[in-house]
């Protein structure tokens with residue numbers, strides 16, 4: 001439940017399920033829901049995506065709207081303070097974004113590895129703040 005990176009790390013480290021924040025699991029006939037895991041305070045502390053460990057090109061998806069250019073998805077932020085009734089956003093009501101430098105590094109990484117020319121941003125609220133990563137000068141200058 002919530003952000004999965006640190007929860008998954010605890011599972012892979014073999015921690016007892018009952019000690020893992022953010023985990024929901026079966027214990028016999030019971031469903032156990034642990035305490036939620038606090039949000040990751042600084043998304044830049046997460047390692048860069050390890051694309052080399054994943055067969056990215058097996059999952060090529062073409063853009064809709066008639067173009068055939070290959071694209072890759074990126075998330076540069078998580079969360080949204082709004083509560084639209086139809087929304088499935090589940091990573092909290094607080095917006096947190098990567099730094100502009102980190103977001104650009106991730107995009108440049110996929111550009112250099114796979115020759116990607118198009119990126120789809122799957123952020124909950126990509127343009128929420130004028131001070132957010134996405135609207136900062138380094139980001140807007142570097143991603144045209």
Ligand code: SF4
Pocket residue numbers: 080081082083084087088089124125
């Ligand atoms: S992510 Fe978008 S649709 Fe969902 S609650 Fe926020 S503003 Fe509404």
